[in-house]
Amino acid sequence: MVEWTDQERSIINNIFSTLDYEDVGSKSLIRCLIVYPWTQRYFAGFGNLYNAEAIKNNPNIAKHGVTVLHGLDRAVKNMDNIKETYKDLSELHSEKLHVDPDNFKLLSDCLTIVIATKMGSKFTPEIQATFQKFLAVVVSALGRQYH
């Protein structure tokens, strides 16, 4: 089981309690689709992803980015039980959506970059270390139901 210090818990809670879900969610998913274009294949039903401008202006993508962030809320609220919390979501991405689990890491890196850009100098190495630890646990939990 992953151990969290009080300081780590408070860092994660602070990041999420001040997060602009609309902005960070959409920007993170948009960045992932532009930087790693092969991730676009899973969103074929979302409309026009023809080029970077189209991806940036696609309302379905923006909305789904917010959905993903709300998915992370569940991990924030269940930090001691992230694996179990994500059982169904892992199954969905594996068995139904067939998302290659390598992509979880790519999206989480985009999220880190977007948050770092917004927080600027407040995104200290200590805060980054905790955020990366949190995302690594999330990525691992999402990959659990793959066989």
Ligand code: HEM
């Ligand atoms: C759906 C979370 C990564 C592709 C979802 C949903 C959530 C979610 C909460 C909605 C589930 C539902 O409707 O019950 C996450 C989290 C991720 C992640 C927390 C990692 C941090 C990815 C990645 C891809 C992906 C990397 C593909 C590159 C999809 C697709 C859907 C979906 C295609 C279904 C969209 C639809 O048709 O409405 N995800 N996801 N996800 N996710 Fe993920």
